Amino acid sequence: MVTDTALVRSTGDAPIYTPDILICGGGCAGLVAALASARSGARTLLVERAGFAGGIITAAGLPYFDGIADSQEKRIVTPGIPLELLAASGVCTPDATHLPSHNPTIPNIEAFKHLADRLLRAERNLDVLFHTFACEVLVRGDRIETVYLANKAGLGRVRPWVVIDCTGDADIAAWAGVPIDKAPELQPMTLHFRIGNVRRPEDPEGMRDLSRRCREVVIRAYERRELPMFYGPGVGFRFAPDEVYVHAVRVRGDGADPEDLTRAEMQGRADAWVMFEAWKREVPEFSDAYFITSGPYIGVRETRRIIGEYVLTEEDILKSRPFDDAIATGCWYLDLHPNIATAGSANQGQKVQPGPYDIPYRSLLPRKISNLLVAGRCHSATQLAASSTRVTATAMAMGQAAGTAAALAVRRRLSVHELPGVEVREALERRGAGPLRLD
DSSP states (O other): OOOOGGGEEEETTEEEEOOSEEEEOOSHHHHHHHHHHHHTTOOEEEEOSSSSSOTTTTTSOOOBOTTSBOTTTOBBSOTTHHHHHHHHTTSSOTTOSBOSSSSOBOSOHHHHHHHHHHHHHHOTTEEEEOSOEEEEEEEETTEEEEEEEEETTEEEEEOOSEEEEOSSSOHHHHHTTOOEEOOSSOOOBBOOEEEESOOOOSSHHHHHHHHHHHHHHHHHHHHTTSOSOOEEOEEEEEEETTEEEEEOOOBOSOTTSHHHHHHHHHHHHHHHHHHHHHHHHHOGGGTTOEEEEEOSSOBOOOSOEEOBSSOBOHHHHHTTOOOTTEEEEEOOOOOOOOSSOEETOSSSSOOOOOOOEEEEGGGGOBSSOTTEEEOSTTSSBOHHHHHHHTSHHHHHHHHHHHHHHHHHHHHHTOOTTTSOHHHHHHHHHHTTOSOOOOO
8 A cells, every 4th residue: 555645646536646766567576676766765656466566476376586596506696685585585594695406496475475565565665556557658758757557546647757667568668669579479378386185206216207197198188189288297396295386388379468368367277277187087196186276377478578778689698798787697598488388398409508697787778768667577688588587586686776776866866878887786786786797
């Protein structure tokens, strides 16, 4: 609930909000952007369509902090708020520099929702509106003057100094007329789901055998045309000794198209149920199992990406090209999901694993609009480069950079384009965040 009367004026029944910074989307990037902005002293309003923050972690149920540590040395490459969240989830200590795994798993998704709530509520400069969509913008000259909101109060208006687009789909940027890139073939979407009362094998060899048998059952269902597509399947006991977490559903579509997204949600649930019933019939360990939950949202990997002041490329990533205006470090492999069934794997062909690489501030800066930043999977990158940068912890690091930059721009009354990226990096470093030194 918005409580700071400095942020709200009323005109009839239509509220008008006047924060310094508006953040649209409370996923991995938006949650961290909001915390960074508020902690930097800027009056911040965060709006999110769900009833909770956390995005792909909480809304799709993906428990991994992908991109927080490099695959070779397992050293943490996204310190700052991403590490704070992982430590507060009980996975590591707040001063950790290395992790046992390059993609650690949080133990409880509901606990992560609660953690996000606590951190958001603790910031006196921060107000939050859940169950709220940004639905349109008004642009005057090179600035977004007004962002329109839709929720139970009807249509509201926000007039901020800076807007940060963390929608994942670059909604704000697209409505504002920013140049956008969209691949002819988008990566498929995935609905994650969980199954309870499954008998767990006693040893690693038994687990490998269970995974093999689950895969064979899914392949047969696919060959019977009960499943349009699938991948893996990834079957693991992540949350409880008798509970299986599954990532296997693969649905073609455009998550930025409301009709396509609706169809994908329905198809995802249908496919998850086909897998569950097939395992219950054909895999003895699932004979007494029950379906716990899915989603609640399908996971979207890719839709629109802005064409920013710099477009990060796969060549930049693979050569670990340094940038003076680096504001975050990425390290995930080039994780491009194909629109075909891939048994035993999520990808087609051999994985390409870069070393840690820089993400420049300019890739968060859309062209044409002077008071807009973008963070998360819709930042300025080629499709293949974005297949690495789109993951959870990397999106968080971009969110911290965007929130910090926006607060600096407010304080100095500059546009985000006038703000030197080097100063953003230095501000992040003073807060124990920012990129690794690659030289």
